[in-house]
Amino acid sequence: xxxxxxxxxxxxxxxxxxxxxxxxxxxxxxxxxxxxxxxxxxxxxxxxxxxxxxxxxxxxxxxxxxxxxxxxxxxxxxxxxxxxxxxxxxxxxxxxxxxxxxxxxxxxxxxxxxxxxxxxxxxxxxxxxxxxxxxxxxxxxxxxxxxxxxxxxxxxxxxxxxxxxxxxxxxxxxxxxxxxxxxxxxxxxxxxxxxxxxxxxxxxxxxxxxxxxxxxxxxxxxxxxxxxxxxxxxxxxxxxxxxxxxxxxxxxxxxxxxxxxxxxxxxxxxxxxxxxxxxxxxxxxxxxxx
Amino acid sequence: xxxxxxxxxxxxxxxxxxxxxxxxxxxxxxxxxxxxxxxxxxxxxxxxxxxxxxxxxxxxxxxxxxxxxxxxxxxxxxxxxxxxxxxxxxxxxxxxxxxxxxxxxxxxxxxxxxxxxxxxxxxxxxxxxxxxxxxxxxxxxxxxxxxxxxxxxxxxxxxxxxxxxxxxxxxxxxxxxxxxxxxxxxxxxxxxxxxxxxxxxxxxxxxxxxxxxxxxxxxxxxxxxxxxxxxxxxxxx
Numbered sequence: 001x002x003x004x005x006x007x008x009x010x011x012x013x014x015x016x017x018x019x020x021x022x023x024x025x026x027x028x029x030x031x032x033x034x035x036x037x038x039x040x041x042x043x044x045x046x047x048x049x050x051x052x053x054x055x056x057x058x059x060x061x062x063x064x065x066x067x068x069x070x071x072x073x074x075x076x077x078x079x080x081x082x083x084x085x086x087x088x089x090x091x092x093x094x095x096x097x098x099x100x101x102x103x104x105x106x107x108x109x110x111x112x113x114x115x116x117x118x119x120x121x122x123x124x125x126x127x128x129x130x131x132x133x134x135x136x137x138x139x140x141x142x143x144x145x146x147x148x149x150x151x152x153x154x155x156x157x158x159x160x161x162x163x164x165x166x167x168x169x170x171x172x173x174x175x176x177x178x179x180x181x182x183x184x185x186x187x188x189x190x191x192x193x194x195x196x197x198x199x200x201x202x203x204x205x206x207x208x209x210x211x212x213x214x215x216x217x218x219x220x221x222x223x224x225x226x227x228x229x230x231x232x233x234x235x236x237x238x239x240x241x242x243x244x245x246x247x248x249x250x251x252x253x254x255x256x257x258x259x260x261x262x263x264x265x266x267x268x269x270x271x272x273x274x275x276x277x278x279x280x281x282x283x284x285x286x287x288x289x290x
Numbered sequence: 291x292x293x294x295x296x297x298x299x300x301x302x303x304x305x306x307x308x309x310x311x312x313x314x315x316x317x318x319x320x321x322x323x324x325x326x327x328x329x330x331x332x333x334x335x336x337x338x339x340x341x342x343x344x345x346x347x348x349x350x351x352x353x354x355x356x357x358x359x360x361x362x363x364x365x366x367x368x369x370x371x372x373x374x375x376x377x378x379x380x381x382x383x384x385x386x387x388x389x390x391x392x393x394x395x396x397x398x399x400x401x402x403x404x405x406x407x408x409x410x411x412x413x414x415x416x417x418x419x420x421x422x423x424x425x426x427x428x429x430x431x432x433x434x435x436x437x438x439x440x441x442x443x444x445x446x447x448x449x450x451x452x453x454x455x456x457x458x459x460x461x462x463x464x465x466x467x468x469x470x471x472x473x474x475x476x477x478x479x480x481x482x483x484x485x486x487x488x489x490x491x492x493x494x495x496x497x498x499x500x501x502x503x504x505x506x507x508x509x510x511x512x513x514x515x516x517x518x519x520x521x522x523x524x525x526x527x
Contacts, residue, residue: 010395015367023373030370034378120377123509127345127369 023124024117024145036113036149059234060092061196062103063204063224064164064175066189067217070252071164071173074221075103076196076229077244078236088239093247095256097122100138100165101249105194110152111159114145121145135167139176139184147182162193166251173251196228196235203227209286215267216286218248218259222271223281230279238268306407310431313409314356319445321475322353322413322438323459324424325468328504329415332472333445335498343500345511347372347384349417351502355445356410356431364393364412381508386416390427390435398433407431411444417502417510421461447479454478454489465501466522469514473497473523494520 014030027035062075075092078085086108093103094115102118104111121141125133133141142163149159163176175187190208192200203224212220222238225246229237238245245268248259274282320333320342331343331353342361343353346368354361371392372384393414401407408431416425426438441459443451454475463471477489499514506512514522 009391010399011367011371011392015370016363016396018363018366023377026370027374027377031374031378034374117377120373124369124373127373128366130339130341130344 021125021128022141023121026124036110036117059196059232060103060105060194061192061200061225061228061232061235062092062105062162062194063192063197063200063221063228064103064162064187064190065204065208065212065217065221066173066175067212067214069173069214070166070250071175072214072217072221072248072250073101073103073162073164074218074225074246074248076225076236076246077239078234079108080234083233085236088236088242089244091247093249094119095249095258096138096163096165097126097132098255099132099168099251100135100163101251101256102142102164103162103193104159105161105197106159107157110149110157111161114149114159115161118142118145132168134169135165135174138165139163142176143178143182143184145182146178146180150181153180160193162191164251166253168253171253192224192228194228194235196225196232199231200224200228203281206283207286212286214250214252218250218264219267219271219285221248222246222264222267223285226271226275226281238272240268240272306401307432310401310407310409314411314431314444315446315448317355317445319443319447319451319476319479320353320355320413321451321455321472322415322426322442323455323463323468323472324421324426324440324461325463325465326421327465327501328417328510329424329426329502330465330468330472331413331415331500331502332469332476333498334476334492334496336496337498341498343498344369345500345509346389346414347376348381348508349502349510350384350386350389351415351417351500351511352412353415354410354412357408360408361410361412364396364408364410367396368393368414386414386425386427390414390429393429394433394435396433397429397431401432413438413442413444415502417504419504421504443475447481447483450479450483451475469499469522470525472499494523 020026059080064071064073073093077089079087079090093101096102096119102115104115122133122138158180160178160180167174175191176184177187177191178184190204207220207223229235245261245264250257318334323330333342335342344365346352352365352368368389376384397408410431412429414427418424426442428436428438428442441455458471473492474489477492482490499519501512502510503512
């Protein structure tokens, strides 16, 4: 931002020029140094010594589940650097606009920055155009951003988000998964990303039922996170000691809602109670079994 | 060689100011009214797409009268200013005061250096945590800034409308009361005065209404349309 305003304090000419509704495109021309994509890293491992050295915080489990009124997304809270727990209460599920959210897997620092830029991108478009961006449009913008990070991904600093939201045009919850090159694919019913995703996916396959309500879906998401945390060292379970619960977001036609901790606590306690003496859990938790 | 006409700087500025004022007075008015829950913006505007009132950032909104392409240009610049600033620093570093200063410098420079001044008048408002911390800045075509309290009217018949607001506005109005006052004031324009029958009614579908809602988190700007607007305009509601 070395040329954010000239000597007179008036708005720079670039601000008054007609142009794109994309924040990223505007900033790339006006002040590229604030964008994350401008950086390149030297080849080789990150410097440092001691446990966890040379590794940026990463690893995660994010689950997203479509339900009758929209979509639920939940993520654990652990950030690891090698064998070390770098942070116990990191947030990995973010509201990205009124009707969408994204969960991040991969290198935490870069992922959080990407989501921050994505949030501004959506909001900027909405304000300039006076209309909401379509669900497809949002999913594609995120693709472009992941592609922009490909150079760093090739050096081991990958970011793979999971995008979910309520498509106002289609009138339903939708989930979009990505690969490291920005390739996107629509996922049906449910999807998971991160190091614990294989375990969470197994749980979802057994617990998911079409047409579940919000409470049932939140419960299923927490069960799946539990299974991921049970088998993946880089995924944190609910921290009963410190009262750190997973971050759970619900998106419906009415918008995004973060499920408050007070509401989550009894559900987490029910999950834990259900596992006591029975680590595999009860497959009947959605209450829909015949 | 012909001798160029001499026009005194005084005359030049006066002509420009008259020109801009005439342009602004031709359009429909916009009113901004502070209330207990936030700041209400209202304008008579049948267009659903060409807005006179817009969101700039979390707690900052923009309202304008005059020439559409000129204030639209300023609006876009304001959104870019806010988003670049909020992204480079922090969301809390975007303030109405900063934006109003940038607009003032820009309008001032255009007024003095360009042959045709902008025919616009704008309001930059920021909703605070309490009504006392609300900030409303009114900027005119020549870059002058005024720090307003309570209410502002600009555009056509601004004087009649301001008189109505001055008579009726009080601190601590509810959202619904502030909105009804705003619409009544908009209807108390020169046309209504000439007819001599009190304020003319304005139908809900002819109104563009938005609010910076103090009670909301993060993005406080919200457009009021359809049944929500009709409900708020209903004196029983």
